[in-house]
Amino acid sequence: MSVLVFAETSEGKFKKSAFEVTSYGKKVAEQLGTNVVVLAINSSDPTLLYTYGAEKVLNVLNDSLKTFNVKIFANIIKQAAEKENSQVVILDSASNSLYLGPNVAVNLNAGYVTNVVALPSSTSPLTVKRKTFSNKAFNNTILNTDIKVISLAKNSYGLIENEVSGSIEEFSPSLVESNLTSERIEQTTGKVTIADADIVVSGGRGLKGPENWGMIEELAEILGAASACSKPVSDLGWRPHSEHVGQTGKPVASNLYIAIGISGAIQHLAGVNSSKVKVVINTDPEAPFFKAADYGIVGDAFEVVPKLIEKLKEFKANNA
Amino acid sequence: MKILVCISHVPDTTSKINFTENDSKFDSNGVQFVINPYDEFALTRAMWFKEKQGATVTVVNVGNVSTEPTLRKALAIGADNAIRVNTEATDGLAVAKELAEVVKNGGYNLVLAGKESIDYNGGMVPGMLAALLDFSFVNACIGLEIDGDKATISREIDGGKEILTSNLPLIIAGQKGLVEEKDLRIPNMRGIMMARKKPLSIVEPVNNSPATSIASFEKQAAKSACKLVDNVDELISLLHNEAKVI
Ligand SMILES: Cc1cc2nc3c(=O)[nH]c(=O)nc-3n(C[C@H](O)[C@H](O)[C@H](O)COP(=O)(O)OP(=O)(O)OC[C@H]3O[C@@H](n4cnc5c(N)ncnc54)[C@H](O)[C@@H]3O)c2cc1C
Ligand SMILES: Nc1ncnc2c1ncn2[C@@H]1O[C@H](COP(=O)(O)O)[C@@H](O)[C@H]1O
Numbered sequence: 001m002s003v004l005v006f007a008e009t010s011e012g013k014f015k016k017s018a019f020e021v022t023s024y025g026k027k028v029a030e031q032l033g034t035n036v037v038v039l040a041i042n043s044s045d046p047t048l049l050y051t052y053g054a055e056k057v058l059n060v061l062n063d064s065l066k067t068f069n070v071k072i073f074a075n076i077i078k079q080a081a082e083k084e085n086s087q088v089v090i091l092d093s094a095s096n097s098l099y100l101g102p103n104v105a106v107n108l109n110a111g112y113v114t115n116v117v118a119l120p121s122s123t124s125p126l127t128v129k130r131k132t133f134s135n136k137a138f139n140n141t142i143l144n145t146d147i148k149v150i151s152l153a154k155n156s157y158g159l160i161e162n163e164v165s166g167s168i169e170e171f172s173p174s175l176v177e178s179n180l181t182s183e184r185i186e187q188t189t190g191k192v193t194i195a196d197a198d199i200v201v202s203g204g205r206g207l208k209g210p211e212n213w214g215m216i217e218e219l220a221e222i223l224g225a226a227s228a229c230s231k232p233v234s235d236l237g238w239r240p241h242s243e244h245v246g247q248t249g250k251p252v253a254s255n256l257y258i259a260i261g262i263s264g265a266i267q268h269l270a271g272v273n274s275s276k277v278k279v280v281i282n283t284d285p286e287a288p289f290f291k292a293a294d295y296g297i298v299g300d301a302f303e304v305v306p307k308l309i310e311k312l313k314e315f316k317a318n319n320a
Numbered sequence: 321m322k323i324l325v326c327i328s329h330v331p332d333t334t335s336k337i338n339f340t341e342n343d344s345k346f347d348s349n350g351v352q353f354v355i356n357p358y359d360e361f362a363l364t365r366a367m368w369f370k371e372k373q374g375a376t377v378t379v380v381n382v383g384n385v386s387t388e389p390t391l392r393k394a395l396a397i398g399a400d401n402a403i404r405v406n407t408e409a410t411d412g413l414a415v416a417k418e419l420a421e422v423v424k425n426g427g428y429n430l431v432l433a434g435k436e437s438i439d440y441n442g443g444m445v446p447g448m449l450a451a452l453l454d455f456s457f458v459n460a461c462i463g464l465e466i467d468g469d470k471a472t473i474s475r476e477i478d479g480g481k482e483i484l485t486s487n488l489p490l491i492i493a494g495q496k497g498l499v500e501e502k503d504l505r506i507p508n509m510r511g512i513m514m515a516r517k518k519p520l521s522i523v524e525p526v527n528n529s530p531a532t533s534i535a536s537f538e539k540q541a542a543k544s545a546c547k548l549v550d551n552v553d554e555l556i557s558l559l560h561n562e563a564k565v566i
Contacts, residue, residue, distance in 0.1 A: 070459070071457075095459075095476065095478050096477070098443055098459065098460075099459040101443075101444065101447065102412075102444040102445075102446070102448040102450075102451060103448075103451040103457070105413065105444070106448050106451035110531070111411075111413065111532045112413065112442075112444055114441070114442055115441055127535060131441065132439070132440060132441055132537070133331075133337045133438075133441070134438045134439075134441060135540070136337040136539075137337050137339075137539050137540060138538045138539075138540075139534045139535075139536065139537045140536045140537075140538070141533070141534055141535070142532065142533050142535050143531065143532050144529070144530065144531055144532060145531045179487055180456045180457075180458070180484055181484060181486065182482055182483075182484050183472075183484060183485055184482070184483050185477070185480060185481070185482045185483075186481050186482075187479055193478050196478065199565070235502070241462075241496055242476065247333055247438060248333070248357045248358070248438070248496070249496070255565045256559065256565040266333070266334055267333045270333075276563075277559070277565050279559070280546070290546050290548075291546065292543060292546075293546045294544075294546060294547065294563065295547050295549060295555060295558055295559070296547070296549070297548070297550075297552070298548065304552065307552045308555070308556075311553060311556055312556060315560070315566075
């Protein structure tokens with residue numbers, strides 16, 4: 001018996017979410033009275049996982065796995081789960097893990113739940129709380145199968161340090177054939193992505209036009225934040241689609257979300273209300289976003305944002 | 321090409337979400353149902369293949385009779401025929417198993433679905449369907465071209481995109497980018513008239529037990545009031561000292 005965690009790497013380095021799922025997996029294993037085993041593929045330093053409670057790490061080292069392939073990776077997770085006799089398999093919510101989950105579940109004949117936000121409230125039957133209705137509500141889902149696959153929502157559990165003296169085992173799974181070939185990856189370099197960001201700075205139609213995004217990007221840069229936008233802004237072509245957040249765009253689950261010139265339509269709020277702290281800057285005191293925010297400034301973005309940039313620069317200089 | 325488009329029937333995005341029967345059921349009272357927004361991108365792309373490259377387009381939903389108006393809407397947008405698998409959709413794996421039967425029986429070589437349903441948010445049905453059928457699968461698909469038997473597909477990844485190729489059969493889970501927002505179709509009068517005569521067949525489910533079940537629902541907790549501040553100094557101080565996020 002064991003709990004298996006898949007710790008995602010990118011170019012050999014663990015994603016932050018890999019530490020979050022390890023922390024979570026360790027606790028679930030405790031609840032079930034069993035051990036946690038973490039699977040990593042081509043990690044350059046698997047010992048980093050010990051800090052978050054990984055008692056045993058299976059590290060797969062294989063150059064042909066430098067390129068992600070859903071079928072091959074899912075099959076490796078399956079082999080690891082079988083070898084370790086895992087009852088529960090835990091994945092994070094990065095794009096590759098969300099891609100893998102359904103395949104892993106089918107091949108393990110397992111029930112699968114995504115968007116999980118808390119530790120199981122019961123272990124028999126295994127019951128977890130998950131976000132549903134596009135963040136407008138939660139449900140408590142029971143998994144009825146022998147093996148369960150859980151995908152943890154980003155930033156919902158956090159990184160919990162729990163140092164153990166773990167061990168690394170090299171694992172050489174067999175690789176299945178796939179008809180799907182990766183031709184190339186086009187990375188938008190140098191920018192913090194919405195998925196990884198602790199802070200997101202977002203602009204709406206109140207900013208009037210794409211020429212005014214300089215201050216949004218500057219604010220984002222000072223805060224080490226990702227920039228984002230409302231749906232009409234990307235529909236109008238002011239900003240790329242990849243920045244559109246909301247119910248039908250990217251979900252945001254950052255520590256801080258700053259909404260500038262965004263009214264706070266229900267579809268926008270649905271996608272951002274998992275952020276821990278929300279700040280709104282809007283000229284209209286009646287804008288619905290004020291009801292959903294923690295802090296607000298009623299004011300003109302073209303006056304407030306430049307001042308905020310100036311003061312944040314001072315703040316950063318003093319707190320460096 | 322034989323295309324199958326998977327259509328999820330979901331509450332309109334403006335819906336207020338409420339529950340009944342001791343928070344055990346979604347309260348559909350007064351709720352307007354629509355084609356899942358992600359599935360609209362898939363359906364519009366399917367129409368493009370039909371018109372530009374020649375294809376038949378079937379739409380399918382796993383659901384009870386209340387989902388038929390949503391399927392009729394997809395027919396009005398231009399699908400050739402519709403299938404409803406007559407069972408309540410409660411669990412992703414069970415839905416995927418029903419869809420797998422439909423794909424096998426219909427001999428479809430391209431299945432277009434949405435990235436996730438905006439009610440259940442499982443993000444699982446298309447990937448499970450692909451795994452059950454052993455078809456190639458691309459998640460979070462933002463571009464699809466077909467040339468004969470060969471598909472070129474783009475998918476969104478954290479911080480960029482990946483371009484992939486595969487032979488058919490293929491399943492994709494689509495989103496914005498698959499087609500542009502402005503190209504999404506809405507049914508016109510002629511389409512609505514024609515949709516009434518198009519075949520909508522009802523098939524009975526294969527019996528399979530759900531892998532998951534929902535014990536209860538909870539609404540988001542009410543938020544405490546927003547603190548309005550007058551100047552940016554105060555904001556920075558609150559974010560640093562109180563919220564501790566900067
Ligand atoms: C099916 C469907 C799905 C949708 N999905 C999404 C989604 O995922 N994400 C999303 O964002 N939207 C979504 N929408 C759209 C949503 O309903 C709203 O139309 C949209 O969020 C509004 O964007 P906005 O706030 O930028 O623009 P507006 O509503 O036009 O608001 C602009 C705001 O800027 C303020 N403002 C104006 N000038 C200034 C200034 N100088 N300084 C400061 N503030 C100023 C105004 O007071 C106003 O509140 C969806 C809609 C539908 C129908
Ligand atoms: N009951 C259903 N009938 C047909 N297709 C569905 C159904 N549920 C989900 N799908 C398809 O699967 C996609 C992802 O749904 P989900 O896994 O529920 O998030 C949707 O966008 C649809 O294309």
